[in-house]
Amino acid sequence: MLLPIGDDDRDLSGPAYVCVAIIIANILVFLIFQQAGGNDAFNAGYSAIPFELTQGVDLVGTRVVRAGAESVQIQHTPGPVPIHLTLLTSMFMHGGIMHLAGNILFLWIFGDNIEHRFGHVPFFALYLVSGLAAMVGQVLLDPSSVVPNLGASGAISGVMGAYLVLFPRNRVYAVFFFVIVTVPAVVVLGAWIFFQVIDGFGALSGQQIGGIAYGAHIGGFIAGLVLAMILRQFISEKQSTVFSRATRSDRSRRVR
Numbered sequence: 001m002l003l004p005i006g007d008d009d010r011d012l013s014g015p016a017y018v019c020v021a022i023i024i025a026n027i028l029v030f031l032i033f034q035q036a037g038g039n040d041a042f043n044a045g046y047s048a049i050p051f052e053l054t055q056g057v058d059l060v061g062t063r064v065v066r067a068g069a070e071s072v073q074i075q076h077t078p079g080p081v082p083i084h085l086t087l088l089t090s091m092f093m094h095g096g097i098m099h100l101a102g103n104i105l106f107l108w109i110f111g112d113n114i115e116h117r118f119g120h121v122p123f124f125a126l127y128l129v130s131g132l133a134a135m136v137g138q139v140l141l142d143p144s145s146v147v148p149n150l151g152a153s154g155a156i157s158g159v160m161g162a163y164l165v166l167f168p169r170n171r172v173y174a175v176f177f178f179v180i181v182t183v184p185a186v187v188v189l190g191a192w193i194f195f196q197v198i199d200g201f202g203a204l205s206g207q208q209i210g211g212i213a214y215g216a217h218i219g220g221f222i223a224g225l226v227l228a229m230i231l232r233q234f235i236s237e238k239q240s241t242v243f244s245r246a247t248r249s250d251r252s253r254r255v256r
Contacts, residue, residue, distance in 0.1 A: 012113065126159070
């Protein structure tokens with residue numbers, strides 16, 4: 001398995017303010033509101049639940065969910081009003097320190113390139129829309145589910161989809177069996193979305209049971225792909241709020 005740990009950022013100019021702000025916001029929400037994962041009432045109430053979103057109701061109380069041969073009790077607590085605000089709040093919540101750390105790593109690797117290419121505001125819009133599309137994907141996968149969904153993974157999947165469109169040949173540093181290797185972004189991101197689809201079908205058929213929202217990952221990734229293809233038609237490199245020379249570098253490598 002390839003674990004990305006960085007990419008070639010030597011040609012980027014200027015700080016990625018929005019990426020930094022998103023990372024700080026996620027850390028603060030996790031530490032203050034979620035109390036490092038210990039605030040069960042907040043975690044349950046402000047996570048996105050497909051059944052609540054499709055029915056427009058705020059579930060409260062305990063429900064038993066069957067996961068294969070096992071039964072799991074899920075506690076629901078009051079959420080925001082309207083309940084559809086959980087589409088936004090859940091984007092800044094995480095299930096644990098490793099969940100948070102992994103998302104921060106991926107956002108830092110891939111997000112700064114997109115922010116430099118499109119500018120601060122368009123990048124933030126892409127991030128939010130990808131996150132919303134991610135939850136739509138998860139709802140479509142299982143609209144009657146009462147299992148809480150939380151995390152920035154869907155939005156970051158959108159960032160990864162945009163990266164694939166804009167920087168397919170950019171060099172990504174990854175760990176492969178304890179060895180650091182350099183591979184094109186198209187290989188890393190292509191492999192990632194391939195396994196998301198395979199595992200997603202497995203979860204849908206009941207062959208796999210886990211806590212990963214594959215529908216959200218796939219939905220966010222597709223949204224990022226589409227949004228990047230649209231935005232690059234309207235935002236040239238010179239129009240970007242912060243101009244990135246990485247796109248020029250990537251293009252020069254492609255024509256050699």
